[in-house]
Amino acid sequence: MITPHRTEFLTDSYGRTIKSLRMSITDRCNLNCIYCHNEGSIGTTGEMSVETISNIMHVAAGFGVNRLKISGGEPLLRKDLEDILVSLPPFKDVSMTTNGVLLRERAQSLKDAGLNRVNISLDSLNEGNYRHITKCKGGIFGKVIDGIRAAVDVGLTPVKLNMVLLKDVNEFEVEDMLSFAREFHGDVILQLIQLMDFGDVACYHVDVDEVERELELKAGCVQVRELHHRKKYLIDGAEIEFVRPVDNTEFCANCNRLRVTADGKLRPCLLVNDNLVDVSHASVEEMSDLFRLAVSRRVPFYRKLKEI
Template sequence: MLKDNHQRTINYVRLAVTDRCNLRCTYCMPENMQFLERSSLLSYEEIVRLMQVLTDAGINKIRITGGEPFLRKDLMLLLEQLAPMAGISITTNGVLTAPFIPALKALGIHQINLSLDTLQADRFFRITRRDQFSAVQQTLETLLAHEMDIKINMVVMDGMNTDELIDFTELTRSHAVSVRFIEEMPFNGQGNRFSGINWNYLRILDTIRSQYTLEKITDAPNSTSMNYRIPEHKGSIGVIPAYSRTFCGTCNRIRITPTGGLKTCLYGDDVLNVKSLFREGSTDIELLEHLQAALQHRAKDGFEAAASNTHAQLESMSVIGG
């Protein structure tokens, strides 16, 4: 098993397969984003090899992220190779996802995190700078029709969508979905538009409690969200203190960026590049040794990692990997 220097077991990897996205959400990336060349990315062969090394070392959960993962050509062929290795889940913006849902279900991939920050078409355009609300709506309807395990991730932005907290909560009344409200983070790759922490997880919860009775659900080990049910609702809600970072002490995850960078914390620098190791001829055993060594210098939490981050401006979330 992989363990860090704080004796936390690592069994979860977030794998970004691309930095490209077909939306331009204001909190995530600049409009003039410069995307990577294909040769800069981990190849599918390298990804499969890396995931085999990691799953052999105890990783049992792989989340596919981006950018928007369905922009990577032949993604389904990669998923076919990864599905037997570990539990696979996918985070997507839903623009391209609907046609793939039956095939995902056939592979045993049931958990989909749908990034959706508004239920209003005009506001969707203002947030994403793209007119794709109907496509995302179709994906949500298709996911529901196929009875997938759906988590809707809403980034709560001051002055933008806070008036929709109740509307999103209402989705759980008749649908067995988990709606998760996420504190906004400053990973927009441009150093502006971050509204700060005016809407932290406590304020989000207080707003929802003003309209509903919340019953605490026992959170899964290593959960990043605090979860609640509402009497007579089919679904549940959760809040993710992504900026407050209250969950860091039990963190069980690492991140692999599209270029093969290893991040042991969302708020920290890359600590290793597996693509370089592969292309320099490292064996699987040598790769594992490098991974284990990197974990022995892991920050205890996101605040410590941020303090040592050498970037003057935090990166775009699409580069970090969701």
């Protein structure tokens, strides 16, 4: 499919122009993490075909979207992931978030198919802790570590390690994770992630303000990323970012991302389920109008909270 030439961009009523898509290609997962929110999904049926995914992405590219993050569930459970990557239009950046369990065997083929980099979930370097968090069997932890090393070896970099902070579970492991990241000489970045309010997880919430204060004290340099005004801390040769998607108005105010569910619905906001737009059976021509409809429904989540 040839991407139509357009000068139109998708800008919502709050002045936020869509430049990025996050697409779930499956709800299936081979782990069962205690905090998982499944991309905000409330349950879907079926998965999009390669053709449908390609059509969605070509339409998005026609509106100026130039970045894609592939997610799940666990995207590596789809054996046609390489076919999906090959079918995409040329983007500035194509990344994927994965738990890394199946990554070692496919890192090279994913790179060859057009994947630029990966985010890998790793909440603990203690195998017992890891098994508790992911509810997995023995042997999985080692596969994840091998997947990280394989990703670095083939150039899926920078690899970002996603560590969801959990009170009394892994909050004391940040220094160990930083030491692990340093082993890769800049090819691995640690991302600390605030726990989101899905399910019965209140007991795991960490004081994120205190975490940021500690990072600032230790950092030799603090930078601010343009997207979401997210801070990056450089600590003794390791880079660490802190992601606060919930109690952070700037996260919403600077959001330039539209999401796509595994069954083909455009999701204007991760934290809202009542404004989705189904494009799974739409023609390419119809998709353009459905994209416009989805963007017209975008309201910053922090604003909706104020109205409650």
